Amino acid sequence: MSDQFKALLINQDGESFTREIKSIEKNFLKHGDVTVKVEYSGLNYKDALILKNGARLVKEFPHIPGIDFCGIVEESKHKDFKPGDEIILTGWRVGEIFFGGYSQYAKVNGDFLVKKPKNINLRQSMILGTAGLTALMCSFTTKATREELLLGDKVENVIVSGASGGVGSIAVMILNKLGCNVTAVTGKDNNSEYLKSIGAKNIINTSELSKDSRPLDKGLWDGAVDTVGGKVLENILAQTKDAGIVAACGNAADIKLNTTVMPFIIRGVKLWGINSVTASIKRRQFLWNEVGKLIDFEILEKSIKEINLDEVIDVYPKMLKGETSGRYIINLNK
Ligand SMILES: NC(=O)c1ccc[n+]([C@@H]2O[C@H](COP(=O)([O-])OP(=O)(O)OC[C@H]3O[C@@H](n4cnc5c(N)ncnc54)[C@H](OP(=O)(O)O)[C@@H]3O)[C@@H](O)[C@H]2O)c1
Numbered sequence: 011m012s013d014q015f016k017a018l019l020i021n022q023d024g025e026s027f028t029r030e031i032k033s034i035e036k037n038f039l040k041h042g043d044v045t046v047k048v049e050y051s052g053l054n055y056k057d058a059l060i061l062k063n064g065a066r067l068v069k070e071f072p073h074i075p076g077i078d079f080c081g082i083v084e085e086s087k088h089k090d091f092k093p094g095d096e097i098i099l100t101g102w103r104v105g106e107i108f109f110g111g112y113s114q115y116a117k118v119n120g121d122f123l124v125k126k127p128k129n130i131n132l133r134q135s136m137i138l139g140t141a142g143l144t145a146l147m148c149s150f151t152t153k154a155t156r157e158e159l160l161l162g163d164k165v166e167n168v169i170v171s172g173a174s175g176g177v178g179s180i181a182v183m184i185l186n187k188l189g190c191n192v193t194a195v196t197g198k199d200n201n202s203e204y205l206k207s208i209g210a211k212n213i214i215n216t217s218e219l220s221k222d223s224r225p226l227d228k229g230l231w232d233g234a235v236d237t238v239g240g241k242v243l244e245n246i247l248a249q250t251k252d253a254g255i256v257a258a259c260g261n262a263a264d265i266k267l268n269t270t271v272m273p274f275i276i277r278g279v280k281l282w283g284i285n286s287v288t289a290s291i292k293r294r295q296f297l298w299n300e301v302g303k304l305i306d307f308e309i310l311e312k313s314i315k316e317i318n319l320d321e322v323i324d325v326y327p328k329m330l331k332g333e334t335s336g337r338y339i340i341n342l343n344k
Pocket residue numbers: 054055140141144171172173174175176177178195196197198216237238242259260261262263264284285286287
């Protein structure tokens with residue numbers, strides 16, 4: 011391991027908030043029992059908020075952001091990992107209260123790590139990252155939980171909101187691969203062709219689901235993945251058929267949910283909250299092992315932008331203004 015390596019550091023000193031690429035030393039890394047040579051990290055909306063001002067998520071400065079990363083174990087005091095292992099990290103508040111992946115080396119608690127499945131490469135694991143794991147959790151909840159765990163009817167017609175976002179687009183692809191007819195909800199009409207290319211059969215505009223909802227509407231969906239919350243989620247609940255599962259993971263539109271008990275007590279609809287940050291390692295390992303069957307990387311690749319640490323500082327304000335699209339991955343060797 012090199013004594014000196016590059017990292018993006020944020021610092022707060024009174025009114026001043028800085029972001030700088032610095033050369034740091036190994037002993038600067040203070041958390042965890044596994045040292046990883048980071049190959050790729052991701053730029054997520056949460057990262058952009060942290061880069062802006064710490065987003066009240068970062069408690070101590072200076073800090074290294076980066077909520078997801080992948081790489082190769084360099085040193086380990088953890089029983090499950092040895093040098094050379096290829097690992098994936100998402101969540102667990104790494105990049106928030108623990109140092110994250112915007113660094114050529116990261117030191118992390120081995121209990122947070124997942125071994126990369128052999129049938130995908132490290133770059134592909136970060137093409138998915140946090141958004142991909144969350145989409146996998148939502149899609150399996152909507153489809154497999156009803157069919158397998160609850161022994162319910164087949165899930166055919168599903169709806170995905172925020173469909174051109176990171177979680178939404180990957181959920182569209184997975185649910186299509188799982189054999190569902192996917193309706194994608196998007197505010198961007200010019201994304202229709204892209205959404206069809208990743209597996210959407212029908213497209214509806216977000217405005218159609220942004221009206222006040224009725225307690226119950228015509229039942230249209232066997233299941234749903236909602237990434238936006240608010241009125242869109244209210245309308246989806248009212249349009250979900252008997253025993254449908256609505257997996258809710260996000261609040262891109264609103265944190266509020268103004269609904270009635272009717273979908274739950276008349277149709278037995280289930281509103282299933284998704285939190286990928288603290289999902290168990292057992293569940294993560296299962297889901298990452300499904301990726302090879304469910305994800306078409308050739309298609310996803312078209313919407314990927316690979317950047318370096320310096321470029322992160324230029325791109326994050328655009329992400330906060332909604333001016334970016336597709337997933338940004340950060341190559342730590344670039
Ligand atoms: N619970 C968890 O564990 C977890 C994990 C990861 C992410 N999340 C959350 O999941 C959500 C989606 O994350 P992401 O990474 O996919 O974000 P993203 O890439 O920014 O996508 C969000 C999408 O939501 C839609 N959208 C944005 N603003 C909207 C508005 N005002 N009204 C209606 N739709 C709107 C847009 O889709 P269109 O362009 O198609 O309109 C946008 O692309 C976020 O709220 C994020 O915090 C939760």
